[in-house]
Amino acid sequence: MMGVAISMPVILPLLGAIISLLLPARYNNRIAFIFMLGLVVNAAWLLMHFSAQGPYQQVMGGWTLPLGIALRIDALAIIFSMMSCVVASVCGFYARFYLRAKQLKQFWPFFWFLLTALNTIWLSADLFNLYVGLELLTFSAVGLVALGQNKHALAAALRYLFAALLGSMGYLLGIALLYAQFGTLSLSQLSDAFSLTTTSAVALGFMFIGLMMKTAVFPLHTWLPPAHGGSLTPVSALLSALVIKASFYILLRLWMALPFGENAFVIGSLMGTLGGTAIIWGSWMALNQTQLKQIVAYSTLAQIGYFMLIFPLFSYSDPTANQYALHGGVLMLLSHALAKAGMFLAAGNLLICTNKTDLTSLAGLSRYRPLNIFAFGLAGVSIMGLPPSGGFNGKWLLVQSALMQSKWVWLIIILLGSLLSAAYIFKVFSYTYLETKAGDKFEQPSAMLEWSALSLSVLSILLGFFSVWVLDLLTLAEMRMP
Amino acid sequence: MSFLTMLPVWVLMTSFLAAMIIFMLPEHRHGLRTTINIVAALIKIAFIILLLRLVAQQYTPEVSFELLPGLYFVLKADALAMLFAGLSSILWLCTTIYAIGYLENSPNRSRFFGYFSLCVASTMGISLAGNLFTFLIFYELLTLSTYPLVVHRGTQQALNAGRIYLTYTLIGGLVLLLGVACVYAFVGDIAFGDTTKMAEFVAREPVSAAVIFLLLISGMAVKAALFPVHGWLPKAMVAPAPVSALLHAVAVVKAGAFGVIRVVYDVFGVALSWQQGYLFVLSIFASFTILYGSWRAIQQIDIKKRLAFSTVSQVSYILLGVTLLGPIGTIGGLVHLLHQGLMKVTLFFCAGNYAETLGIHKITELNGTGKRMPYTSIAFTVGALGMIGLPPIAGFISKWYLGTGALAANMQWVIWVLLASSLLNATYFLPLLHRIWFLPQKGPWPDEVSNQKKYRDAIPLLLIPTLITAGLSITAGLFAGSDFSPLSWVQLIVTREYQP
Numbered sequence: 010m011m012g013v014a015i016s017m018p019v020i021l022p023l024l025g026a027i028i029s030l031l032l033p034a035r036y037n038n039r040i041a042f043i044f045m046l047g048l049v050v051n052a053a054w055l056l057m058h059f060s061a062q063g064p065y066q067q068v069m070g071g072w073t074l075p076l077g078i079a080l081r082i083d084a085l086a087i088i089f090s091m092m093s094c095v096v097a098s099v100c101g102f103y104a105r106f107y108l109r110a111k112q113l114k115q116f117w118p119f120f121w122f123l124l125t126a127l128n129t130i131w132l133s134a135d136l137f138n139l140y141v142g143l144e145l146l147t148f149s150a151v152g153l154v155a156l157g158q159n160k161h162a163l164a165a166a167l168r169y170l171f172a173a174l175l176g177s178m179g180y181l182l183g184i185a186l187l188y189a190q191f192g193t194l195s196l197s198q199l200s201d202a203f204s205l206t207t208t209s210a211v212a213l214g215f216m217f218i219g220l221m222m223k224t225a226v227f228p229l230h231t232w233l234p235p236a237h238g239g240s241l242t243p244v245s246a247l248l249s250a251l252v253i254k255a256s257f258y259i260l261l262r263l264w265m266a267l268p269f270g271e272n273a274f275v276i277g278s279l280m281g282t283l284g285g286t287a288i289i290w291g292s293w294m295a296l297n298q299t300q301l302k303q304i305v306a307y308s309t310l311a312q313i314g315y316f317m318l319i320f321p322l323f324s325y326s327d328p329t330a331n332q333y334a335l336h337g338g339v340l341m342l343l344s345h346a347l348a349k350a351g352m353f354l355a356a357g358n359l360l361i362c363t364n365k366t367d368l369t370s371l372a373g374l375s376r377y378r379p380l381n382i383f384a385f386g387l388a389g390v391s392i393m394g395l396p397p398s399g400g401f402n403g404k405w406l407l408v409q410s411a412l413m414q415s416k417w418v419w420l421i422i423i424l425l426g427s428l429l430s431a432a433y434i435f436k437v438f439s440y441t442y443l444e445t446k447a448g449d450k451f452e453q454p455s456a457m458l459e460w461s462a463l464s465l466s467v468l469s470i471l472l473g474f475f476s477v478w479v480l481d482l483l484t485l486a487e488m489r490m491p
Numbered sequence: 492m493s494f495l496t497m498l499p500v501w502v503l504m505t506s507f508l509a510a511m512i513i514f515m516l517p518e519h520r521h522g523l524r525t526t527i528n529i530v531a532a533l534i535k536i537a538f539i540i541l542l543l544r545l546v547a548q549q550y551t552p553e554v555s556f557e558l559l560p561g562l563y564f565v566l567k568a569d570a571l572a573m574l575f576a577g578l579s580s581i582l583w584l585c586t587t588i589y590a591i592g593y594l595e596n597s598p599n600r601s602r603f604f605g606y607f608s609l610c611v612a613s614t615m616g617i618s619l620a621g622n623l624f625t626f627l628i629f630y631e632l633l634t635l636s637t638y639p640l641v642v643h644r645g646t647q648q649a650l651n652a653g654r655i656y657l658t659y660t661l662i663g664g665l666v667l668l669l670g671v672a673c674v675y676a677f678v679g680d681i682a683f684g685d686t687t688k689m690a691e692f693v694a695r696e697p698v699s700a701a702v703i704f705l706l707l708i709s710g711m712a713v714k715a716a717l718f719p720v721h722g723w724l725p726k727a728m729v730a731p732a733p734v735s736a737l738l739h740a741v742a743v744v745k746a747g748a749f750g751v752i753r754v755v756y757d758v759f760g761v762a763l764s765w766q767q768g769y770l771f772v773l774s775i776f777a778s779f780t781i782l783y784g785s786w787r788a789i790q791q792i793d794i795k796k797r798l799a800f801s802t803v804s805q806v807s808y809i810l811l812g813v814t815l816l817g818p819i820g821t822i823g824g825l826v827h828l829l830h831q832g833l834m835k836v837t838l839f840f841c842a843g844n845y846a847e848t849l850g851i852h853k854i855t856e857l858n859g860t861g862k863r864m865p866y867t868s869i870a871f872t873v874g875a876l877g878m879i880g881l882p883p884i885a886g887f888i889s890k891w892y893l894g895t896g897a898l899a900a901n902m903q904w905v906i907w908v909l910l911a912s913s914l915l916n917a918t919y920f921l922p923l924l925h926r927i928w929f930l931p932q933k934g935p936w937p938d939e940v941s942n943q944k945k946y947r948d949a950i951p952l953l954l955i956p957t958l959i960t961a962g963l964s965i966t967a968g969l970f971a972g973s974d975f976s977p978l979s980w981v982q983l984i985v986t987r988e989y990q991p
Contacts, residue, residue, distance in 0.1 A: 336560075373645075376599050383514065395635060395664075396628040402559055405672065412676035424665050431661050435638070439653060444645030477557050484560070 011058060015067050015080050017051045018090055018128035026121035034114040038105055041117060045098050048124075052087075052094045059087050060482065066134060079134040079195060084482045085339070089131040089258060092343055096250045096350045096465070097124055103354055103461040104243035112241070115156055122149035123247065130255045136184045136194040139259050143180065143223065147173040150252050153244040154236050165235035172222055172232040176256070179219025186212035200266040216263070217280075223256035226280075226317060227287035230310050234294075238306035242357025245302065249309045250350035254342060257316055261338075264320060277321040284317025285422040292429030296436065300366045301356050304433055305349070308392060311426060312345045315407070318419055322410045330413040336480050337406025343479065344399025344469050348391035351465030355385040358462055359441075361454040368440045375441040377451050381459050382441050387466035389434040391473075394427045399472030496552045498542050499566035499619045502576065503612055505535040506583070510608035518601045525591055528604060532584040535615075539580045542568050547983065553621060562680060564628070565621030569684065570984040571756070574825060574977075575618035575749050578832050581963075582741045583611045585956040589840055590733035592952025593847060603643055607733075609636040610742055617746045622682050623671045623707075623758065626750065630667065630714075633746055634660040640734045641727050652726045659713050659723040660743075667710025667750075673703050674758070683753055686760035693763060700759075704769050707754045715747025715810065716803045718780040725799040732843025735795060736836045739802045745828060748809045752825070755813050756988060765816040774814035778908045780807040785915035792854050794842045797919060798835070801878065804912065805831045811905065812893050818985045820896025823889055825984060829977040830885035833964045834877040840957040841871035844949035850938020857923060859932030864948045868927050870961035875920040877964050880913050885968040888978055 025044040029037050058065070059082055066081035101120060108116055126149060129142035151173065155166040188194055190209055191202045203209065218229075225233035233253075237245050269276060291311030298304045315338075322334035358381050363370040375382045391400035404423060411420040472479070494501075509531035516524055545552060546568055555565040568576070590607065594600050613636055616629030634657070642653035674681070677699065678692045693700040709720075716724045724744070728735060738744070751773075755764050764770050784804025791797040808831065812824015844867040845851040845860060861868040877884035890909060897905035948954050971978040 375602065375639075379514065379602055390635065395631045397632070401628075405562075406559065408668070408672045409676050412672055420669075424669060428661060428665060431657070435654075435657055438638075439642065439650050442639070442642045442645050442653075443647070443650060474558065476559055480560055 011065060012067050014051055014054055014058070015065065015082055015132065016069065018048065018055075018132060019080075019125055021047050021051070022121045022124035022128065026118050026125065029117040029121060034110070037113065037117045041101055041105070041120075044121075045094075045101060049094050049098065052091050055082055056087055056091060058082075059084075078138055080132045081134040082132065085258070085262070086131045088339065088343065088479060088482060089254070090128055092254075092346050093124065093127045093131070093251050095468070096346050097127075097247065099461050099465050100243045100246050100250075100350060100354070103246070103357075103458060104241075106455050106457045106461075107243055107357065108241065112156055112158075116153070116243075119149045119152045119156070120247075123153065123252070127251055127255055130258060134196050136187070136196065136199070140177070140181055140184060143177055143256065143259075146252060146255055147177060147223075150248060153247065154240045156244060157240050161235070161239050165232075165239045168232045169236040172229070176219040176222035179215045179222065181219075183212040183214075183216030183219065186215070196262060196266045200268070203267050205269065205272055213263070213267075217260065220256045220260045221283070224253050224260070224313060225310060226283050226313055227290055227310070228283075230287070230291075230313075233310060234303060234306045237309060238300065238303040242302075242353060242360070245306070245357070246350040246353035249306070249353060250346040253309070253313065254346060257313070257342070261319065264323070265335075273324040274321075277324040280317050281321030281419060284314040284320070285419065287311060287314030287317065288422055288426035289314075289429065292426055292433060295433040296429065298433075299368055301359060301368055301371070301437065302353070302366065304368075304437060305352050305356050308352075308430065308433065309345075309349060311430060312341070312349070312392065315341050315404075315423070315426065316345075318407060318423070321416065321419060322407060322414065327414060330410045332484075333406045333410035333413070336483060337403045337408075337410060339483065340399055340403030340406065340472070340476055340479065342403075344391050344403055344472050347465050347472065348388040348398075348400060348469035351384060351462050351469060352388035352392065354458070354462035354465065355381055355388060358454045358458050359385070361458070362451040364452060368437065371437070371440040372443040372445045373441075374451070375438075376444075378454075378459070380463060381454075382438075384459065384463040384466045386438060387463075387470050389438070391466075391469040393431045393434055395431070397473040398470050399476060400469065402473050402476045495541075495545065497554060498538060498545070498552050499568050500554050502535060502538045502542065502568075502580075503566065503615045503619065505531045505538065506608045506612040506615060510605050510612060513601060513608060514605040516601060518599075521600065524601065524604060528587050528591070528608070529584070531608070532580070532587055535580045536584060539573070539577055543573055543577065543980075546570055546573050555621065558624075562624060562675070563622065565625050565682065566616075566619045567621030567683070568619060570980070570987055571752065571825075572618045572620075574828065574980060574984060575745065576615055577980075578745070578829050579611060579614045579618065579741050582737070582832060582836055582960070585836065585840075585960055586733050586737050586741075589736070589843070589953055589956040590731075592950055593731060593733050593843060595952070599643065602639065603731075606636050606639045607737070610640065610737065612636075614742045614746060617749060620683075622680065623674055623753075624680070626753065627664075627667060627671050630746060630750065631664050633714075633742060634664055637734075637738060637743060640738075641730045643731055643734065644729065646729070649729045652729045655726045656723045659720060663710050663713025663720065665710075666706055666713075670703055670706030670710055673699075673706065677703075681758065683757035686758065686763065689759055690763055693759070693767065697767070701767065701769070704754070704759060704764070704767075707758070708751060708769075708773065711747045711750035711754065712776075713747065714743050715751060715806055716744050716780075717747075717776055717807060717810065718783050718803075721780065721784070721803045724803055725796050728793075728795045728799050732795075732839060732846065735799075736839035736843070739799065739835055739839060741832055741836070744802060744806045745832060748806050748828060751810055752813055752828075761813075761816060761821070761988070770814040770816065774811060774902070774905070777807040777810040777814060778905065780804065781811065781908060781912045782915070785912050785919065788919045789915065791919075793852055794845070794854055794857070794923075795839070795852070797854065798838050798842060801838075801916070801919065802835055804916075805835065805878065808889060808893060811908075812889075812896065815893070815896040815900040815902060815905070817896060817899045818989050819892055819899045821985050821988065822978070822981050823892030823894075823896045825981045826892065826978050827886075827889035829981075830877070830889050830964070830967060833960055833967060834874045834884070834886055837870055837874040837957060837960040837964060838878070840953070840960065841867050841874065844953050844957060847953060848940055848949045849936040850940075851936065854923060854926070856933075856937055857926040858930040859927075861928040863932070863936075866948045866954055867957060870957045871927065872924055873961040873964055875924055877968070879916045879920055883965065883969045885964045885971075885977075888968050888971050
C-alpha cells in the first residue's frame with residue numbers, strides 16, 4: 010500500500026498530463042478536479058503514515074541502489090509536497106477562471122508536467138533522479154511562461170530557458186564528477202562516502218552554481234523578474250511560489266546530507282553573503298519599480314535571499330542554533346510559497362480591475378475592491394515578516410539562531426530587509442488609498458478569483474498560529490533518524 | 492477550560508470578530524454595521540466588568556498555547572492588564588458612537604469601522620498579553636491596523652502622514668523585536684511579573700542587560716511619543732477626529748506607555764531598574780518631553796496640532812510616574828494613564844465638534860463659540876482645566892500623586908518640572924477658554940453646516956459621547972476615594988506590585 014502511495018505524487022500528475030493531451034479540451038477541468046483531489050488525499054495519507062511510522066524509503070522496480078530509482082518520504086519531503094499540493098490546487102482553480110479557453114487547453118498539460126517534476130524532486134533520494142526532475146521542471150515552466158504569447162513573454166521565456174539550461178548543465182557536470190569519484194548518486198550513500206577533495210569540490214562548485222542559477226540567487230537572478238513578472242498571473246504564482254523552491258530544495262538537501270566539516274563556515278558565509286546582498290538588492294529594486302507585478306517579482310528575489318541565510322546559520326557549531334535556523338528557514342519557505350502565490354493572484358485581480366499595469370492606476374481601488382486589497386495586505390504582512398504570520402515566525406527563528414551564534418551581520422541584514430520590504434509593500438498599499446478625481450472605471454474580477462487569492466493569503470497568516478505542527482514533523486524526523 | 496478562564500480570549504474576540512463581520516458586510520448596510528459595532532462594544536464592557544470582579548478577588552484567568560516550540564502565546568488578565576483594557580473598552584464605545592455621527596454620509600465606512608475594531612482588538616491584546624512575545628505580536632498588529640485609519644481620507648497629505656507614521660512605528664517595532672529576541676535568546680521565555688531570571692541576568696551581564704533595556708524602551712518610546720521620537724504624532728493629525736481621539740487618547744500612545752510600564756515593572760522589576768540607574772535616565776527624558784511638548788504646544792495655531800503636542804507632554808507624565816520609585820509615584824503614573832485618556836478624548840471630540848459644526852480649525856476662529864455651542868464648550872473647558880490640573884477634575888489627582896511621589900522618592904527637582912509644566916499647560920489652554928467664553932464672535936463661522944440649524948450644538952451622536960467622557964473626567968476626580976474609581980483600582984495594582 011505504502012509503495013503505491015509513495016509513487017502516486019509522481020504518477021498521478023503524469024497521467025493527468027497524458028490524459029489532458031489526449032482527451033478533448035472540454036474534459037480538462039473535470040480531470041483536473043479529480044486528479045487534484047486524488048493528490049490531496051494521497052498527500053494526506055502519506056502525512057498520516059509519516060507521523061505514525063516515520064521516514065520511509067522505496068526503491069522502484071526492484072533495482073537495488075545505486076542503480077535503482079529511490080523515492081523516500083521524510084519530513085522535508087512531506088512538507089514540500091503538501092505545500093505544492095495546496096498552492097497548485099489553488100493556482101489551478103484560479104487558472105480555470107482566469108484563462109481563456111484556448112489558453113487553458115495549453116495550460117493544463119504544462120501544469121501537470123510541472124507538478125510531476127516538482128513531486129519527483131521532493132521525493133527523490135538520488136542526484137540523477139533529481140536531475141531528471143529539474144529538466145522536466147525547466148521545460149514545463151518555460152512552456153508556461155511562453156503561454157503569455159506576446160513578444161515580451163516569449164523573450165522572457167527564451168531568457169529563462171537559457172539560464173535554466175545553463176544551470177542544468179552545471180548540475181549535470183557536477184553529478185558526473187561525483188559519480189566518477191564515489192561511484193554512487195544516492196544521497197544517503199554519498200553522505201557516508203563523501204569527503205572534500207579537489208574533484209568533489211569542483212563538482213560541488215558546479216552543482217551549487219547551477220542550482221543557484223535556477224533559484225535566481227543574486228547575482229544570477231536577472232532572468233527572474235521578466236519571467237515572473239511578465240507571464241500570466243496563475244503562472245507567475247506557480248513559478249514564484251513553487252518552481253524556484255525546487256532547485257533550492259536540492260541545495261538544502263545537499264547541505265544537510267554532505268559532511269563539509271570545517272569548510273562549512275566558509276561556504277556557508279559565502280552563500281549567506283550572496284543571500285544578504287539579494288535581500289537588500291531585491292528589496293531596493295522592488296521599491297523602485299513602477300509596475301505592480303514587477304514589484305512582486307523583485308520581492309521574490311529578496312525572499313530567496315532569506316532562504317540563503319539558512320546556510321551560514323546552519324553550520325554545525327551549536328545544535329540548537331542549527332535547529333532554529335533550519336526550522337526558521339523551512340517556515341520562511343512555506344510561508345513565502347503561500348504568501349507569494351496569494352500576492353501574485355491578488356495583484357493579478359487588481360490588474361483585471363484597472364486594465365493597466367502601473368501603480369498609479371491603482372488609485373481608489375481600496376474602496377472598490379476591499380476584499381482584494383485585504384488579500385494583498387495579508388500576504389504582505391507575511392512577506393514583511395510582521396506578526397502574526399508564518400513569515401514572522403520564520404524570521405523570529407532565524408533571528409534567534411543568529412543571536413545565539415552572535416552572528417550580528419546576518420541579524421542586521423534580516424532586520425534591514427524587513428524594513429525595506431515594508432517600504433515596498435506599503436508603497437503599493439498607499440497607492441490604493443489615494444482618492445483621485447479621475448472617477449472610478451474599474452472592471453470586476455469574478456468572485457472565484459478573489460477568493461482564491463484570499464484563501465492563500467489567509468493560510469500564510471494561519472501558518473503563524475500553527476507553525477508548531479510543521480516544526481513537530483521536523484523534530485519527529487530528527488528524533489527518528491537512525 | 493471553563494468560560495471564565497477563557498474570558499481574556501472572549502474579550503479579544505468581541506472586537507476581532509466584529510472587525511471580520513464588518514469587513515464582510517457590503518458598504519451600504521449602515522444599520523446592521525452600527526448595530527454590530529455597538530452590541531460588540533457593550534458585550535465587551537460586560538466581559539470586562541466580569542473580569543474586573545474576578546481579578547479583584549485574586550483570581551487571574553490565563554490562556555496560553557504553544558506558538559513555536561518553547562514559545563508561548565499567553566493572554567492573562569492581571570490587575571494592570573485590566574486597567575488598560577477597561578479604559579479601552581469604555582472609550583471604544585464612546586468613540587464608536589462618535590465616529591458613527593462623524594462619518595455620516597461619507598464613503599468607505601465599511602473599511603473604516605473594520606480597521607477601527609481591529610485596532611481595538613490589538614489594544615486589547617496589548618493589555619492582556621502575558622509575555623513580551625505576545626505583546627510584540629499585538630504591538631505590530633496595532634501599527635498595521637492604524638495605518639489605514641491615518642490615511643483614511645486618501646489625500647496626498649494623508650498619505651504623506653501615513654508614510655511618516657509608518658516609518659516611525661515600523662522602525663520602533665523592529666527595535667522592539669530585536670530587544671524581545673535578545674530577551675528570549677539570552678534570558679529565556681519569561682512571563683510578565685516573573686523577574687527572578689532577569690535579575691540573575693542583570694547580575695551576570697550588566698552591560699547586555701542595559702542594552703536590552705534600552706532596546707525595549709526605545710521600541711516602546713516611539714509609540715509613547717517620547718522625545719526625540721515623537722515626530723509622527725502631530726503629523727498624524729490629518730486623520731479624522733475619532734481616529735485622533737482613539738490614537739491619542741487610547742490606542743497608540745497608551746500602548747507605548749503601557750509597554751514601558753510592563754518592561755519596568757514586570758520584566759526587569761522596578762527596584763532593579765532603579766538600582767541600575769535605568770529609571771533615572773528615563774526620568775530625564777520624560778521630564779524633558781513634558782516641558783518640550785508643552786512648549787511646542789504653545790506655538791501651534793491649529794487646535795488639533797496644539798492638542799497633539801499637549802499629548803506628547805501628557806503621556807510623559809505616565810512615564811515620569813513610572814520612574815519614581817515607591818508606591819505613590821507609581822499610583823500617579825498609572826492613574827494618569829486612565830485620566831489622561833478620558834480628558835484627552837474629550838478634548839479631541841470637542842475639536843471634532845467645532846470642526847464639523849462650524850468648520851473651526853484654527854484657534855483664532857474660536858471666538859464666541861461658547862454662546863453658539865455651549866455644551867461642547869463646557870466639555871472642552873472641563874478637559875482643558877483637567878489637563879492643567881485643577882481640582883476636582885481627574886488631572887488633579889494624577890498631579891497630586893506625582894508630586895507627593897516625587898517627594899517620597901527624594902527627587903525634588905521633579906516638583907519643579909510639574910510646576911513649570913502646569914504653568915505651560917495653563918499658557919496654552921487658558922487663552923482658548925478666554926476666546927471661547929469671553930470674546931465676541933468675529934464675523935461668520937468659517938464653514939457652518941446649514942442643515943444643522945435645528946440643533947443649537949453639534950448633532951447628538953457627536954455631543955453625547957463628548958459629554959459622557961467629560962462627565963467621566965469629573966467623576967473620576969470627584970469620587971476618586973470611592974471603591975469603583977480608577978484611583979482605587981490603581982491602588983490595588985500597586986499594593987500587589989509592592990507586596991512580595
